[in-house]
Amino acid sequence: MMFCKAEVLIEEKIMTGSYVKLYNTGQLRQIAKRAVALLESCSLCPRECGVNRLQGEAGVCRTGRYARVASYGPHFGEESCLVGSQGSGTIFFCGCNLLCRFCQNYSLSRDSDPDCTEVDASGLAELMILLQHRGCHNINFVTPTHVIPQILEALIVAVGSGLTVPVVYNCSGYEKVDSLVLLENVVDIYMPDAKFFRAQSSAAHTGCADYPVRMKQAIVEMQRQVGDLVVGPSGVAERGLLVRHLLMPNGLEDTRELVRFLARTISRDCYLNIMDQYRPCGEYSGGDGPEDCSHPISQRMYEKAMQLAEDAGLRRLERKDLGSLLARLLIRSDQKQR
Numbered sequence: 001m002m003f004c005k006a007e008v009l010i011e012e013k014i015m016t017g018s019y020v021k022l023y024n025t026g027q028l029r030q031i032a033k034r035a036v037a038l039l040e041s042c043s044l045c046p047r048e049c050g051v052n053r054l055q056g057e058a059g060v061c062r063t064g065r066y067a068r069v070a071s072y073g074p075h076f077g078e079e080s081c082l083v084g085s086q087g088s089g090t091i092f093f094c095g096c097n098l099l100c101r102f103c104q105n106y107s108l109s110r111d112s113d114p115d116c117t118e119v120d121a122s123g124l125a126e127l128m129i130l131l132q133h134r135g136c137h138n139i140n141f142v143t144p145t146h147v148i149p150q151i152l153e154a155l156i157v158a159v160g161s162g163l164t165v166p167v168v169y170n171c172s173g174y175e176k177v178d179s180l181v182l183l184e185n186v187v188d189i190y191m192p193d194a195k196f197f198r199a200q201s202s203a204a205h206t207g208c209a210d211y212p213v214r215m216k217q218a219i220v221e222m223q224r225q226v227g228d229l230v231v232g233p234s235g236v237a238e239r240g241l242l243v244r245h246l247l248m249p250n251g252l253e254d255t256r257e258l259v260r261f262l263a264r265t266i267s268r269d270c271y272l273n274i275m276d277q278y279r280p281c282g283e284y285s286g287g288d289g290p291e292d293c294s295h296p297i298s299q300r301m302y303e304k305a306m307q308l309a310e311d312a313g314l315r316r317l318e319r320k321d322l323g324s325l326l327a328r329l330l331i332r333s334d335q336k337q338r
């Protein structure tokens with residue numbers, strides 16, 4: 001079905017991003033306007049800095065009026081249901097509202113990397129279209145919390161240029177529910193990293209003792225909006241919630257409480273990826289962090305965490321599959337050579 005009104009409308013197909021509908025009814029424009037107005041005294045995230053980002057002031061996230069992008073491209077290292085055969089179309093934003101002390105992308109989260117480049121709505125839209133043209137199955141916004149208004153503005157331009165693939169909100173979990181409400185029927189797949197469940201852990205590693213409360217509220221809201229993860233017949237995710245959990249060397253108690261929360265409060269079919277990639281980076285590198293966080297995750301600890309998730313009753317756990325990861329990387333290298 002093609003629309004033909006004063007404004008160019010986009011054909012709505014099955015499996016397209018839900019934001020296309022909002023664009024066609026004019027609601028996306030209204031939501032973006034409301035979101036941009038919030039930048040005047042920024043309270044987009046729990047930090048509630050109150051700075052005027054419309055005037056270029058920056059708060060904790062170190063980002064003013066426009067988003068800054070570090071890199072973009074098809075990513076083959078994400079969960080297999082996001083990667084498919086063509087990759088997940090990642091756009092990495094600079095700046096962050098959480099600022100983990102052990103961050104693996106420390107210079108990007110602190111916006112001190114020379115690759116960080118400011119983009120306006122048209123520039124950001126151009127990246128999305130480029131990724132869709134390259135065959136990516138989705139647009140995967142990495143660290144998007146502090147640039148929700150900028151993403152919404154850019155989506156208007158991108159949909160006008162033909163963007164239709166699902167949108168992934170790949171965040172730290174340190175969110176405000178009021179801001180997530182702006183994304184209802186815009187985001188197709190929520191992917192929060194539920195890092196800490198105890199206030200003492202989050203306070204130690206980020207300085208944000210309220211992280212667990214905010215993260216739990218956020219995941220409840222995400223589940224309300226999109227429900228359990230739906231994966232299509234080709235194995236690619238279409239819509240829903242995918243929770244990540246970065247396992248910390250001293251964090252098994254957080255893991256135990258998190259998996260119980262997910263199984264009891266969210267859903268036993270909540271898709272969970274327990275990640276064992278922790279390395280002492282950022283302020284923890286060179287032996288400067290806490291003694292019990294100076295080493296990577298052992299296989300034994302990873303297996304214990306997976307067991308905790310199973311014991312809690314969770315039925316959809318991402319399994320480490322080195323064979324399929326290798327296959328995906330080979331596809332990528334083959335595509336590069338062509």
Ligand code: SF4
Nearest residue numbers: 042045048049059061
């Ligand atoms: S988005 Fe940035 S400026 Fe706004 S409240 Fe959060 S950290 Fe502060």
